[in-house]
Amino acid sequence: MARDIQITLDCADPARLSAFWAEALGYRLQDPPGGFASWEQALEAMGVPPERRNDASAVADPDGSGPRFFFQRVPEGKQAKNRMHVDVRAAPGLEGEARMAVLEAEAERLVSHGATRLERHEPDPPLLTGHIVMADPEGNEFCLD
Template identity: 80%
Template sequence: MARDVQITFDCADPAGLAEFWAVALGYRIQDPPPGFASWEQALEAMGVPPERWNAASAVVDPEGSGPRLFFQRVPEGKQVKNRVHLDVRAAPGLTGDDRMAALEEEAVRLVSHGAKRVERHEPEPPLAGGHIIMTDPEGNEFCLD
């Protein structure tokens, strides 16, 4: 039986990182529970103190096909390179110069939203199409692929 997958990020600023990944993936911040116009209203009604309102956040695929991304605040900072990372498919079906141009355009867009560019890897046919290594605003590695 296939299972749904949620991807969880430990981070310092769940709301900020959720906003970045919503932009990066074309996702949206998860709606508050039914009956509430905002998360602030819901959290206040649940008795969550304001200092804990940014303890967690989540983004969802508006079409419902991609995994939910969950962001939880943790006290420690990122220590080492990720062993698992996301590949953001920014140039599906493209090859060569067209592919790399599309990846470069997406890299520029994401840098304007807080990402950092790390390294470009050129295409090495027949197995490697080329990609760009990036980090999100909290230093989590991901690839534009």
């Protein structure tokens, strides 16, 4: 049986990281609960104090097919390389230089939104198609694939 999944990231600034990942994935910030025009209104009505209103955030796939990404504030910073990472499929079906050109353009776009470019891996057929390793604004590694 297939299950719905959510990908959760521990972070220092959920609002900033959720905005970055919404941009990277083509997702949108999760809508506030029904009856509220904004999250600020909802959190105020729930009695959440201002200093706790950036404790969590989430982004969702607009068409509902991809997993939800949830961001939760934690006190400790990132300390080591991720054991699991996200592959952002930015150039499906492309090969060689055409593929790498699309990945390079996407890397530049994401750098303008706070990502860091870490390294490029060249295509090495037949198994390796080439990818670019990136880090989000808090240093979590991901690949443009």
